[in-house]
Amino acid sequence: MNLAVNNLSLAFASILVIVALLISYKEKLGFTKDIIVSVARAIVQLVLVGYLLNYVFQVNNVFLTLAMTGIIVVNASLNAKKRSKQLQQDFLISLVAIACSTGVTIGVLVLSGAIRFIPSQIVPISGMIASNSMIAIGLCYRSLDRLFHDQRQAVLEKLALGADVKLASLPILRESVKTGMAPTIDSAKTVGIVSLPGMMSGLIFAGVDPVHAIKYQIMVTFMLLSATSIGSVIATYLAYKSYYNERKQLII
Structure with missing residues (x-):
């Protein structure tokens, strides 16, 4: 069709x-x-x-495919970094987080045989992974800004009692990671019941057997859960130290 x-x-x-x-x-x-x-x-x-x-x-060139993937990751990082007003190395942190989430997820998919390393598969999949990681990381940044501001006194009390910056920040870090992952998890809960996602709908529109299209959508659900969890954790744990100065004092 x-x-x-x-x-x-x-x-x-x-x-x-x-x-x-x-x-x-x-x-x-x-x-x-x-x-x-x-x-x-x-x-x-x-x-x-x-x-x-x-x-x-x-x-169908390997290096051109990698270049396209790199452009996608860099652009996603540039957009993610805009979500925080506090981070000093926002682009670098975003780049590392998105590159890792994209690289690990695509690596698993290729090694498992779910997709092939050809541009018609790698480029669209990279875009889906990077864009979802970008959104999750942006939510993490906003959550960090808000929670460090709202829980400033609690963090200062922990530091005064001898806790290091990681221990003092741990509840904020966990809440921020949960915030970044929540939309993907909520989407996974309702997929197929409330919504028919873009990839599945596109395949069905193109005349692919719905059962076959479902398999692709399940793969997409798995990869987005992986990407957002990896991106959220890496970005959050790299970013939180920006809220402290070199003397381990909270600066927000």
Whole structure:
């Protein structure tokens, strides 16, 4: 089955954007400009990426595949670092966390035979893993900022009683990791009942047997749980020391 998505159908589908614009205007939400800019950027970026991926898939070069994966990881890191106002090495921490979560997860999938190391599989999977890690790490950063501010007195009391910075920060670290992982876990609980995720829906639209599509979605669920847990733990445990100075004093 081929999807009948052509230029005319896309033009008619733009009516859905107009609906969002009308709601923004009527409710005075102030999103009119943001919606127009975001839609324009999405169209341009997706068209460019579409032609680029078409070339990458045809070339099927290992180094080009790794380069594309690297670009995805770097861009995800740049976006994740914006979620914290306190971190001094926010980009480096984000890069290490996302690179590790992406590398470990893809490595397991390739070694297990679930996917092959070809650009048509590695690049999309890398994007899914890196984007979910980016969101989880961003939530961790925000949680760290909030909890260190809200629990400042409790942390200071622990430090005064002789606890080191890790022990004094441990409840905050655990809560931040839980915050980063929570959306992925909640999504896994409702997948197939409340929602049919993008990958599964896309395969079904393309005419793939739903049972076969389910196997791919189960694999995606496993890999996203792995990626967000690895990314959240690494980012949180690398980031918390930024809330202390060299004399182990809380600076927030």
